[in-house]
Amino acid sequence: MAVARPGKPVQRAHGLSDRAVAWIFISPTILLLLAINIFPLLWTIYLSFTNYRANQPGRLVQWVGLDNYRNLLGSEDVWGYLQATAHFVGWSIFFQVLLGLGLALLINQKFKGHATLTTLILLPMMLSPAVVGVFWAYIYQPQAGIFNYLVNFFIDAGSFTMIGDVNLAPWSIVLVDTWMWTPYVMLICLAGLRSIPDYIYEAAEVDRASKWRQFWSITLPMVLPFLMLAVLFRAIENFKMFDMVVELTSGGPGSVTELASINLKREAFEKWRTGYSSAFAVILFVTVFGAGNIYVKFLNKVKQR
Amino acid sequence: MYKLRKGIAATALAAALGAFISGPAQAQQKELTLCWAAWDPANALAELSKDFTTQSGIAMKFEFVPWTNFADRFLNELNSGGKLCDLLIGDSQWLGGSATYGHYIKLNDFFDKNGISMDDFLPATVYAYSTWPKGTPNYWALPAMGDALGWVYRKDWFARPEIQTAFKEKYGRDIGVPKTWDELKQVAEFFQGREIDGKKVYGAAIYTERGSEGITMGVTAAMYAWGFKYQNPDKPYDMEGYVNSPDAVAALEFYKDLYKCCTPPGHSDAYMVANLDAYKSGQVAMQMNWFAFFPGIAKDEDVGGDKSGFFVNPAEKVEASTLGGQGISVVAYSDKKDMALEYIKWFAQPDVQKKWWSLGGYSASKAVLEDPNFPNTAPFAADFLKAMGGVKDFWQEPTYAELLQAMQKRVHDYVVADKGTAQEALDKLIVDWTQVFKDDGKI
Numbered sequence: 001m002a003v004a005r006p007g008k009p010v011q012r013a014h015g016l017s018d019r020a021v022a023w024i025f026i027s028p029t030i031l032l033l034l035a036i037n038i039f040p041l042l043w044t045i046y047l048s049f050t051n052y053r054a055n056q057p058g059r060l061v062q063w064v065g066l067d068n069y070r071n072l073l074g075s076e077d078v079w080g081y082l083q084a085t086a087h088f089v090g091w092s093i094f095f096q097v098l099l100g101l102g103l104a105l106l107i108n109q110k111f112k113g114h115a116t117l118t119t120l121i122l123l124p125m126m127l128s129p130a131v132v133g134v135f136w137a138y139i140y141q142p143q144a145g146i147f148n149y150l151v152n153f154f155i156d157a158g159s160f161t162m163i164g165d166v167n168l169a170p171w172s173i174v175l176v177d178t179w180m181w182t183p184y185v186m187l188i189c190l191a192g193l194r195s196i197p198d199y200i201y202e203a204a205e206v207d208r209a210s211k212w213r214q215f216w217s218i219t220l221p222m223v224l225p226f227l228m229l230a231v232l233f234r235a236i237e238n239f240k241m242f243d244m245v246v247e248l249t250s251g252g253p254g255s256v257t258e259l260a261s262i263n264l265k266r267e268a269f270e271k272w273r274t275g276y277s278s279a280f281a282v283i284l285f286v287t288v289f290g291a292g293n294i295y296v297k298f299l300n301k302v303k304q305r
Numbered sequence: 306m307y308k309l310r311k312g313i314a315a316t317a318l319a320a321a322l323g324a325f326i327s328g329p330a331q332a333q334q335k336e337l338t339l340c341w342a343a344w345d346p347a348n349a350l351a352e353l354s355k356d357f358t359t360q361s362g363i364a365m366k367f368e369f370v371p372w373t374n375f376a377d378r379f380l381n382e383l384n385s386g387g388k389l390c391d392l393l394i395g396d397s398q399w400l401g402g403s404a405t406y407g408h409y410i411k412l413n414d415f416f417d418k419n420g421i422s423m424d425d426f427l428p429a430t431v432y433a434y435s436t437w438p439k440g441t442p443n444y445w446a447l448p449a450m451g452d453a454l455g456w457v458y459r460k461d462w463f464a465r466p467e468i469q470t471a472f473k474e475k476y477g478r479d480i481g482v483p484k485t486w487d488e489l490k491q492v493a494e495f496f497q498g499r500e501i502d503g504k505k506v507y508g509a510a511i512y513t514e515r516g517s518e519g520i521t522m523g524v525t526a527a528m529y530a531w532g533f534k535y536q537n538p539d540k541p542y543d544m545e546g547y548v549n550s551p552d553a554v555a556a557l558e559f560y561k562d563l564y565k566c567c568t569p570p571g572h573s574d575a576y577m578v579a580n581l582d583a584y585k586s587g588q589v590a591m592q593m594n595w596f597a598f599f600p601g602i603a604k605d606e607d608v609g610g611d612k613s614g615f616f617v618n619p620a621e622k623v624e625a626s627t628l629g630g631q632g633i634s635v636v637a638y639s640d641k642k643d644m645a646l647e648y649i650k651w652f653a654q655p656d657v658q659k660k661w662w663s664l665g666g667y668s669a670s671k672a673v674l675e676d677p678n679f680p681n682t683a684p685f686a687a688d689f690l691k692a693m694g695g696v697k698d699f700w701q702e703p704t705y706a707e708l709l710q711a712m713q714k715r716v717h718d719y720v721v722a723d724k725g726t727a728q729e730a731l732d733k734l735i736v737d738w739t740q741v742f743k744d745d746g747k748i
Binding site: 051054055056057058077140141142143159161163164165166246249250251252253254255256266269270271272273 | 376377380381384402406514515516569570571572573574588703706707710714717718719721722723724744
């Protein structure tokens with residue numbers, strides 16, 4: 001019977017160091033990560049410098065240098081897709097933060113039916129984005145959909161079409177995303193609110209601080225790291241938004257709601273311009289990764305305050 | 306006795322195991338999968354194929370995918386060398402790519418050995434659905450489903466005396482089946498916003514879909530009628546002055562005017578099903594759609610029978626219709642190519658083709674179409690024949706998907722999103738298409 005002696009690891013008795021055992025345990029994970037994350041990333045970067053097309057296996061693959069990047073960054077259409085994406089990401093996060101924080105403050109109060117209301121509010125985020133896209137297309141239907149009816153019930157807007165109008169279509173996807181994901185932001189904010197100790201508010205009460213002062217000096221600063229985390233998650237998710245928007249507008253009318261991810265899919269799997277779409281994917285990756293890193297550094301600073 | 310029992314038990318066990326192991330394998334060998342779009346003709350084909358199963362003992366399995374995902378789903382299947390489909394009824398535009406990249410098997414030898422002659426099928430369908438390079442005797446499919454874009458109108462509304470009087474007062478002529486796009490627009494304008502049976506109705510449901518091929522199929526219906534050509538007939542891929550010719554620009558402008566003046570509200574992303582819904586629900590006086598849907602409309606309990614009439618795509622400068630329809634091909638990656646060829650041999654028979662038409666499929670066989678009684682077999686049969694006499698198709702190049710997506714974007718940007726002018730849209734389209742052909746080494 002082997003007995004472990006203090007100061008002398010068991011592994012040594014079998015000829016393996018602690019480090020070796022650690023490597024044995026983590027190597028499957030590392031190999032898996034290399035195979036499904038790192039290798040595809042490196043391969044995509046390589047392909048982005050070629051004219052490769054996945055649907056033409058016999059075609060000669062040529063090194064085209066920076067041509068794909070040059071074509072992408074010089075394309076008016078591509079900047080249009082990026083603008084549409086920025087509009088969608090920016091405004092949907094703005095509304096989600098505003099409403100999410102508001103709902104969290106509401107739900108944080110103790111009142112009758114609080115649990116039921118919380119469950120109801122959470123329902124939209126439990127649905128599939130594709131399903132949400134399909135049924136909102138019905139809701140927006142100008143003749144039979146309930147959206148136009150409700151708008152006209154409150155204001156005399158006359159006949160209008162949300163997803164067929166160039167000016168309204170970008171807002172139609174912002175609205176649906178806000179409806180769907182505000183509960184998620186609310187949940188994170190709620191976690192932040194629940195983490196604030198009561199004694200801080202009690203001390204503020206003693207100091208006769210107004211409700212507004214309590215919110216501005218206690219609630220907001222303490223919830224801010226949570227809120228920023230929610231913004232980070234939502235920004236990453238919305239930057240790659242695809243299914244809901246495709247089902248709702250197919251990127252139209254024209255290309256006003258053709259987000260970068262939708263165009264990327266069209267280039268990669270409809271036109272089969274694999275090299276070109278790889279370059280686009282790399283640009284999007286660098287953008288999200290770069291912005292994400294800067295944001296996380298900022299988030300850490302906020303946390304340390 | 307014990308030994309005997311043991312022997313019987315062992316034999317039974319072996320037989321059961323044998324059945325368990327070989328049963329599924331045999332069933333698998335005796336089953337074919339046919340892939341197509343999910344629509345009325347596919348159901349008719351499933352019904353028709355029961356005869357094949359009875360005769361051959363080969364079970365048929367079907368993979369029908371909605372049109373909106375049809376190209377995505379099956380082109381990905383072909384490009385990845387998938388074995389899902391043994392037989393594929395693919396779009397005519399896929400022929401170039403599928404022949405070039407080896408997705409379909411060439412059928413010439415098989416046709417020769419089995420006495421199947423392409424002369425037995427309508428020349429326009431052979432050209433469009435079977436040959437690559439275009440017009441050469443290299444066959445990659447058997448014409449399976451002839452189709453073209455046509456129009457349906459509310460015959461009962463047109464026949465109302467108050468409608469006839471009002472129309473004549475406004476336009477100084479009798480209301481009737483439009484012979485030109487100008488006439489069609491007049492009729493559409495006339496009905497737009499009019500109240501019929503206490504309900505507000507609209508002029509026409511036209512194709513405006515952005516995601517797959519909808520608006521291109523609709524816009525080209527107008528452009529072909531203005532005499533549109535994709536390229537210089539004497540200099541392939543020379544598109545300047547053809548794709549953006551004054552007539553092409555006029556046709557595109559006309560289509561946009563029609564969309565703006567005379568479609569139901571929110572009809573900004575509409576293809577086949579949306580048009581059918583608008584028409585069947587009594588919202589529109591006319592709809593553009595594929596002939597494939599006409600048997601269903603003729604039988605519809607709300608708008609069928611005498612309530613609906615059919616007409617070919619109106620002319621403007623020439624008579625021409627957008628081509629639909631497909632050929633049936635054997636997928637090169639299938640392990641059951643022999644059985645798949647057996648199906649094609651069965652399907653090519655004149656009697657089977659006649660039954661195919663009777664069930665609601667559009668046969669391309671001369672045995673069906675050249676029957677003197679054919680025009681009387683359905684209210685749209687004569688128009689179908691006329692349409693098939695002047696069909697025009699989109700590019701069938703291997704790079705067709707890129708060419709199609711470029712056109713979808715440019716025309717949707719102009720027609721629906723009000724971006725730029727028709728001239729600019731077509732000029733940009735030439736730039737896009739030129740780049741595609743350059744990348745493909747064609748120019």
